[in-house]
Amino acid sequence: MGRLFGTDGVRGIANADLTAEMALGLSVAAAHVLAEAGSFAGHRPVAVVGRDPRASGEFLEAAVVAGLASAGVDVLRVGVLPTPAVAYLTGALGADLGVMLSASHNAMPDNGVKFLARGGHKLDDDLEERIEKLYEEHRTGAPWVRPTGDGVGRVRDYDEGFDQYVAHLIGVLPNRLDGITVVLDEAHGAASRVSPEAFSRAGAEIITIGARPDGLNINDGCGSTHLEPLKAAVLEHGAHFGIAHDGDADRCLAVDGNGEEVDGDQILSILALALRERGQLRHDTVVGTVMSNLGFKLAMEREGITLVQTAVGDRYVLESMKEHGYALGGEQSGHVIVLDHATTGDGTLTGLLLAARVVETGRSLADLASVMQRLPQVLVNVPDVDKSRVHTSAELSAAVAEAEAELGDTGRVLLRPSGTEPLVRVMVEAADIDHARAVAGRLADAVKSALG
CATH class of the missing domain: 3.40.120.10 (Alpha-D-Glucose-1,6-Bisphosphate, subunit A, domain 3)
Incomplete structure (x- = not known):
């Protein structure tokens, strides 16, 4: 078995x-x-x-x-x-x-x-x-x-659990949310009642989509894996921004007032600066994964914040946080852990804290998210190869070294064997999307040659 x-x-x-x-x-x-x-x-x-x-x-x-x-x-x-x-x-x-x-x-x-x-x-x-x-x-x-x-x-x-949890969420906020309008996409999932209730009690004007679960429509063309409806709703209603959850609401992604996505790395950047300002970002460190965008790392370096990177998976982020006493960590996908207030990723809490920062600073979400510039990231899956040799093949190591030298400090290469399939994931970041695609294509060919 x-x-x-x-x-x-x-x-x-x-x-x-x-x-x-x-x-x-x-x-x-x-x-x-x-x-x-x-x-x-x-x-x-x-x-x-x-x-x-x-x-x-x-x-x-x-x-x-x-x-x-x-x-x-x-x-x-x-x-x-x-x-x-x-x-x-x-x-x-x-x-x-x-x-x-x-x-x-x-x-x-x-x-x-x-x-x-x-x-x-x-x-x-x-x-x-x-x-x-x-x-x-x-x-x-x-x-x-x-x-x-x-x-x-x-x-x-x-x-009583519903009210108890909502009260906990509101009690965490550093300030109320009066004066902003937020679109909430609940993915027809577990937060369909909780999230609107928490945002409303905290003072925000809300517009909800994807909040009518019928047992069959969860994640169906909505939520954090399908941001198009949220982008359209934010623009249609002239909202300050939008928040999207997944089916069990442990994720949060956002859409700014211009209809542009704000991903987990950008959310972590915003919250890291907010926590540091309040003296709550222990060790001036935030935890991400090896898939965190290079732009996130560069932004944190510029702000004097250390980025610790773990294997992919919020459980590994959490393990690092607990072991070293860090306060904030998460993934590009929107799992954000604020360890002083949650033991796991909490999409509703993350959205509330993001909204609180917008109100607290008087700045738009787009302006806050501009603290980091997302570098173009290309991901190529190379199937039917011997993924066990991805880190031992001399031929592949030489190809990676050549790519890294070509990209220099403005790019990054990551080769990662899939945990569940016979394939290798090739990820390349570069300042230019065409450059990233070209390097990723060459590395994919190298993986096929070396491990096929």
Whole structure:
């Protein structure tokens, strides 16, 4: 059996790859690993369970709740809320674990199960491996030891979670949002109620699109992976700017008043300067990934801020932040982590902080985002090659060195093997898009020659 856990929980096509039986079994295993069910004298383990609006989330939620309760865990069912809300409530309520049912930005047929440890933190590899091992052992043979009578878990709806999370978001803001108009694209997802409520309570005038989830339309031509509707709405309504989330609202991308995209690197640049101004950017450092635009790094250097880069994935960003005590980190895709106020990327929080900076400074989002100039970035996927040799091939190393010498300080080259497919990703940045394309094309040919 291949590893079930990917970079962000267990995902697959609901009712095909990810079945009710699997969700139930994984939840029982997670209860034993994360809640140590039955081992606390006088303490009933508690889990917070939430989901996005996907139709399949209804039966998968039922399976997860059944698995947890059958293992002796009391369940607080918070309903449709963003992933960061479930993480926050897991910590705030002192729960032993959290479970979120979502496939994030994926299309509707997919779904996923994401487990959170005490405090609302993502699981490290060791915990995931323990859950998966225990699940597989009992799937193939050994029956679970199950509590009976008053030992089984109890289940109740926790409707207070919505207001509790919104109050937390508003309490984080350094100032109110009165005087601005914002378009919110909720991707017909988990933030369809939360985000408009938070922005409205904070004082902003809002226009919402993509905020009518029906279980089938999540991420469908809207949200952070499809910015065209948001750009059109910002221009149509003359809004100050727009905010887009993905299905579980752990991402935030923006569109300025001119209809231009403001990506995760630009958002991080804006928030880094804001936090430093308030003395909250610890070690004057922000964390990104190896895919962060070179323009981001150059902007931070100019501003006297250090950029630490990790492997691709917000979990690696978070690990670096926790290990070294950094306050801010994220990805170009819009995962932004403000560690003093969230244990994971929080799209609604990010959007609120961005709006607060616009109001606080009196500057437009376009003006704030101009702190960094995005260098043209070209990404080419080279399939059907031996990706295991990407870092050991002498021929390829020579081609990369030649490209780097050609680009100098105004460009960058990155070759990265895919984590899930037999291909190598070639990324080239340069001051000129045509130059970037030319270098990327030559490197793609070199990858085929050396690794094909």
